[in-house]
Amino acid sequence: MNKRLVxxxxxxxxxxxxxxxxxxxxxxxxxxxxxxxxxxxDQKRELHLPMICVHCIDPLCITxxxxxxIKKDQETGLTIRDExxxxxxxxxxxxxxxxxxxxxxxxxxxVNCDLCQGDPICVKYCPTKALQFVSEAESAAQKRxxxxxxxxxxxxx
Numbered sequence: 079m080n081k082r083l084v085x086x087x088x089x090x091x092x093x094x095x096x097x098x099x100x101x102x103x104x105x106x107x108x109x110x111x112x113x114x115x116x117x118x119x120d121q122k123r124e125l126h127l128p129m130i131c132v133h134c135i136d137p138l139c140i141t142x143x144x145x146x147x148i149k150k151d152q153e154t155g156l157t158i159r160d161e162x163x164x165x166x167x168x169x170x171x172x173x174x175x176x177x178x179x180x181x182x183x184x185x186x187x188x189v190n191c192d193l194c195q196g197d198p199i200c201v202k203y204c205p206t207k208a209l210q211f212v213s214e215a216e217s218a219a220q221k222r223x224x225x226x227x228x229x230x231x232x233x234x235x
Contacts, residue, residue: 081211088125088208092119099203103199131178
């Protein structure tokens with residue numbers, strides 16, 4: 079997969095719209111607990127941090143899964159699961175360091191962000207543009223530009 083979800087926590091205001099539209103899109107219910115993206119409030123740093131499955135190169139959730147229902151899609155790079163075989167033991171959820179495995183209490187299984195098959199709805203509805211779906215090259219270029227801009231501000235004033 080060439081594109082990835084890039085999160086700018088400095089732009090996120092914690093509105094929760096991404097959670098609501100995700101839940102509605104994936105479950106038909108307007109409830110943030112059913113979302114595959116979670117916005118965590120970091121009171122100490124005064125930030126809101128949206129978290130999703132980051133589709134690790136070597137995901138711990140695959141190793142932890144008791145039913146072997148999680149796999150790495152070699153074509154897209156996504157971490158995918160056969161939800162119909164999940165028993166809801168939550169071992170993957172416990173193993174994920176990024177809070178990317180989400181327990182769906184209505185179906186009693188664990189799910190994760192699948193980037194809406196390449197068209198993430200959370201990005202479309204984010205009012206602050208804290209979420210972007212861009213290529214890895216675009217992401218790297220944006221990061222370089224942001225770092226350079228911060229450095230110039232530090233040096234100039």
